[in-house]
Amino acid sequence: xxxxxxxxxxxxxxxxxxxIFKLICSVSERSKNREHSYCLTVDPTxxxxxxxxxxxxxxxxxxxxxxxxxxxxxxxxxSNVISRxxxxxxxxxxxxxxxKNHTPLSHEAPTVETKDTNPPVNLEITEEEASELAIVHxxxxxxxxxxxxxxxxxxLELTLIKNNIQKKPSAxxxxxxxxxxxxxxxxxQLEIELEYFDVAVDFADCAAKAFELIDKNDYDMTLLDVxxxxxxxxxxxxxxxxxxxxxxxxxxxxxxxxxxxIKGSLAGCNAYLVKPVGRVTFQNAVKHYIPMKNxxxxxxx
Numbered sequence: 001x002x003x004x005x006x007x008x009x010x011x012x013x014x015x016x017x018x019x020i021f022k023l024i025c026s027v028s029e030r031s032k033n034r035e036h037s038y039c040l041t042v043d044p045t046x047x048x049x050x051x052x053x054x055x056x057x058x059x060x061x062x063x064x065x066x067x068x069x070x071x072x073x074x075x076x077x078x079s080n081v082i083s084r085x086x087x088x089x090x091x092x093x094x095x096x097x098x099x100k101n102h103t104p105l106s107h108e109a110p111t112v113e114t115k116d117t118n119p120p121v122n123l124e125i126t127e128e129e130a131s132e133l134a135i136v137h138x139x140x141x142x143x144x145x146x147x148x149x150x151x152x153x154x155x156l157e158l159t160l161i162k163n164n165i166q167k168k169p170s171a172x173x174x175x176x177x178x179x180x181x182x183x184x185x186x187x188x189q190l191e192i193e194l195e196y197f198d199v200a201v202d203f204a205d206c207a208a209k210a211f212e213l214i215d216k217n218d219y220d221m222t223l224l225d226v227x228x229x230x231x232x233x234x235x236x237x238x239x240x241x242x243x244x245x246x247x248x249x250x251x252x253x254x255x256x257x258x259x260x261x262i263k264g265s266l267a268g269c270n271a272y273l274v275k276p277v278g279r280v281t282f283q284n285a286v287k288h289y290i291p292m293k294n295x296x297x298x299x300x301x
Contacts, residue, residue, distance in 0.1 A: 003034060003036065003037045004037070005036075005038070005039060006037070006039075006048040006049060006095075007040070007041045007046060007048050008021065008025065008040050008041070008048070008049050008095075009040070009041050009044040009049075009051070010052075011044065011052040011053075012052050012055075012056045017071070017086060021040065021051070021086070021091070022040060024038075024086070024088045024092065025037075025039050025040055027092075028092055036095070036096055038092075044066070048066055048067065049068075049069055049095065049098065050066050050068050051071060051082070052070055052071070053070070053071050054072040067080070067098050069081070069082060069098065071084060071086070072084065079097065079098065080098065174199060175198070175199045175220035175221060176199070176202070176217060176221075177197075177199045177200070177202070177223065178201075178202050178203075178204065178210065178219045178221070178223070179194075179203050179204070179223045180205075180206075180207070180210045180224045180225055180233065180236060181205070181224075181252070182205045182229055186252075187203050190223060191203070193279060194286075196283065196292050197286060197291070197292055197293065198290075198293055199220075199221075202219075206228055206229055206230050207228050207231035207235065207236055210224075211236070211239060214236075214243060218247075219244075219247050221247065221250065221289060221290060222237070222240050222248070222249050222250070223250050223252055224236050224237055224240075224249060224251050224252065224269070225251075225253060226252075226253035226260065227253065227254075227255070233251055233253065233264075234263050234266075234267040237249045238267045238268065240268075241267070241268035248270050249270055250269065250270060250286070251264045251269045251272045251273065252273050252275060253273075254275040260272075270289070273285055
């Protein structure tokens with residue numbers, strides 16, 4: 001199928017939403033089954049569709065030879081409005097429908113200048129945006145259409161917006177930690193590292209054993225491998241948080257994709273560490289929640 005390409009210009013949207021539109025446009029260009037694809041331009045006069053924040057809308061605003069689309073915080077009964085959060089399927093479906101309603105609309109998209117964006121290190125997104133946008137991000141990293149797309153995706157860190165702040169365990173009690181990993185060598189390594197903390201430690205080599213221990217004990221922290229022989233660490237994390245949201249959950253895994261990180265955030269994990277984890281990185285992550293016996297000795301050991 002030969003795609004008809006249309007250009008979009010963005011007016012008055014925050015920088016992070018510009019990045020989201022960039023990622024969504026990349027998805028539209030990659031899909032072989034899509035009738036329409038979209039790309040960004042910094043020149044509004046060269047765009048087929050101009051997208052602005054609805055807060056900036058005025059009755060006089062009309063641009064010849066283009067469609068005006070508005071981004072709003074709430075659902076509105078208007079086919080020219082895209083409601084936040086900016087989910088890929090929602091945005092593309094709205095744009096596709098507008099194109100069909102405005103046929104014929106020139107789709108001879110010229111070579112357009114796109115704004116070079118240095119994305120923030122961390123882009124916070126809502127739960128509704130999370131699963132789709134994380135998958136979009138990983139698809140771009142695996143199959144970059146061009147160098148700019150690759151750079152934008154590589155520098156972008158997606159983090160789920162958290163509505164609650166976890167509290168550190170009480171310093172008056174010895175914290176109880178559960179380590180879940182099917183590798184004996186990893187369990188031994190974590191046991192050694194946790195000796196620098198005043199903690200009591202339990203170990204599980206599978207999800208079934210982890211569930212049994214979680215139901216029996218109250219843990220201050222869980223260190224969870226993602227890939228296990230029965231169930232994955234995300235399911236264990238959900239079980240931990242269902243019992244007590246105050247329990248700290250740290251994922252330790254070799255799976256480093258943004259989609260996996262978002263799955264961890266959706267499951268409720270507090271930190272996501274990618275193996276191999278350096279001892280300083282590990283100790284810093286744990287001591288954020290549990291005090292060390294002697295920080296200087298531990299780091300230098």
